[in-house]
Amino acid sequence: MTVTAPDGTSTPSVLFVCVRNGGKSQMAAGLMRHAAHGRVTAHSAGTEPGTAINALSAESLAEVGVDISGESPKAIDPALLRDVDLVVTLGREAKVDAPAGTTVRNWDTDEPSERGIDGIERMRLVRDDIAVRVSKLIGELGSDVC
Template sequence: MTDRPTVLFVCVHNSGRSQMAAGFLSALSEGAVDVRSAGSMPGNEINPVAVEAMAEVGIDIASGQPKVLTDQAVQDSDVVITMGCGDACPFYPGKRYEDWELDDPAGQELEKVRPIRDEIKKRVEELLASIREPG
């Protein structure tokens, strides 16, 4: 077991929002947080527009692969951030849960994905600050 907090980002396809959030948290935490992402119905690949939007801010998520959400992933996490997965996300007492209402970048043009990316970054920064707060 690690002494670093573990954050799990969950969305439906694990190809856009959750991958962008994981990319930001991995970069901004500089290894201080174990970062995971998963989807209730994972897609086949990372959304190429999400990859492009993140590349614009210097974060490469192109090598990511959508993963299926498991009970074990939730149990192994300290913080679970859901993004539209609804009731598909299992609930375990003692975990910190947040639901982030964000537009889905699927099928959107880059101009529409940039504001989603920027909102995710803002929320990840707030999340990281709250994780780093003492006790």
């Protein structure tokens, strides 16, 4: 849901979704919060939430000044799903049955493990791919958000 402030400016909202909500969707939400400086409300959720944040995801974000260590995986809230301006699924596995009128996009993110790249190097590549996409999305949501 876009929130309009008393000064007439609006804040768009985005829900990032992956399967476990421990890695990619948390990274996307953290990167969005960091890059948009409060001018986009970012949420994250999972279709089958895990139990913890992926430690390497958190470490790779900490390297660029983004802290998601206080986050925890959560399921999709139906009210939030209905009210956000945009839902972005990350990867090939997360599927969201959004209500009519809710825009859903998929980011088929880089998967370095398919090329034999694992560990923190993998997470850095995933982070950088998501960061580029987040930056472009901020631009799409409005030049006053940048």
